[in-house]
Amino acid sequence: MRKHLSITIDLVKFGERLSKKKKWIRVRELAEELGISTKSAGRILAALEKLGFVERRSIGVYKVIKYRNIDQYVSYM
Numbered sequence: 001m002r003k004h005l006s007i008t009i010d011l012v013k014f015g016e017r018l019s020k021k022k023k024w025i026r027v028r029e030l031a032e033e034l035g036i037s038t039k040s041a042g043r044i045l046a047a048l049e050k051l052g053f054v055e056r057r058s059i060g061v062y063k064v065i066k067y068r069n070i071d072q073y074v075s076y077m
Helices: 011-021 027-034 038-051 071-076
Strands: 024-026 054-058 061-064
Antiparallel strands (some): 054 061
16 A cells, blocks of 8 residues: 655745744755655755745755745745
8 A cells, every 4th residue: 555645835934934943954954854755855945946045055955045025926836
């Protein structure tokens, strides 16, 4: 029997929370924190980068930046 779990993450809220707590985040660190694969964590960080919450600095490492104007998110969603 295959077990599968789907979750939904509000990326804007998650990005806001992340920007208050951290300056840097690694894909592996996020994966461990959320209990997900590194591939899924990488996809989440890539989406957060499009929203302006993080900037990719090297393979698997993102710099957390302060969140920007909410109008910016509307074009992504």
